Amino acid sequence: MIEEEKTRIAVDIYGQTYKMVGTETSSHMRLVASMVDDRMREISARNPSLDSAKIAVLTAVNTVHDYLKLKEQLEQMEEELKKLKG
Amino acid sequence: MIEEEKTRIAVDIYGQTYKMVGTETSSHMRLVASMVDDRMREISARNPSLDSAKIAVLTAVNTVHDYLKLKEQLEQMEEELKKLKG
Numbered sequence: 001m002i003e004e005e006k007t008r009i010a011v012d013i014y015g016q017t018y019k020m021v022g023t024e025t026s027s028h029m030r031l032v033a034s035m036v037d038d039r040m041r042e043i044s045a046r047n048p049s050l051d052s053a054k055i056a057v058l059t060a061v062n063t064v065h066d067y068l069k070l071k072e073q074l075e076q077m078e079e080e081l082k083k084l085k086g
Numbered sequence: 087m088i089e090e091e092k093t094r095i096a097v098d099i100y101g102q103t104y105k106m107v108g109t110e111t112s113s114h115m116r117l118v119a120s121m122v123d124d125r126m127r128e129i130s131a132r133n134p135s136l137d138s139a140k141i142a143v144l145t146a147v148n149t150v151h152d153y154l155k156l157k158e159q160l161e162q163m164e165e166e167l168k169k170l171k172g
Contacts, residue, residue, distance in 0.1 A: 013147070018140075031154070036146045036150055052139045053102075057100065057126075057145075059143075060142055060146040064125075064149055068118065070157060073160060074160050081170070
């Protein structure tokens with residue numbers, strides 16, 4: 001059995017070190033980590049009283065929201081493509 | 087000045103109550119919250135030793151990853167649409 005090469009890196013997010021393992025490039029993984037770090041710092045700056053668990057949950061909430069909005073856009077575009085091809 | 091109607095709801099995510107405020111429908115906001123809750127529980131089941139802050143950070147990491155993958159798909163589709171229209 002051939003196992004896909006895995007990338008293993010350590011990243012810093014909001015002052016904590018995380019070991020990430022994945023099949024993506026290390027630059028993709030670093031980009032993801034820095035986006036999460038940026039978002040956590042933005043939320044923290046707007047809500048200085050929140051602890052890091054709540055800041056991380058709100059970061060996840062905002063990102064899931066963005067994900068669903070992007071998915072709607074993708075579905076609309078798929079429809080449009082289908083019409084143009086069909 | 088007319089202010090856009092805001093939705094204010096309380097949601098439970100991983101055993102904590104959060105007040106959410108937004109211009110989206112309450113069903114969209116509840117969907118987002120339940121997706122975050124599901125993802126946190128999945129990560130927690132696979133990594134029982136992690137505290138909730140780390141679980142939330144990893145949830146945010148996975149979601150940002152999915153977001154970036156979806157964005158790539160969207161960009162490819164935009165290119166395809168441009169060619170078909172062009």
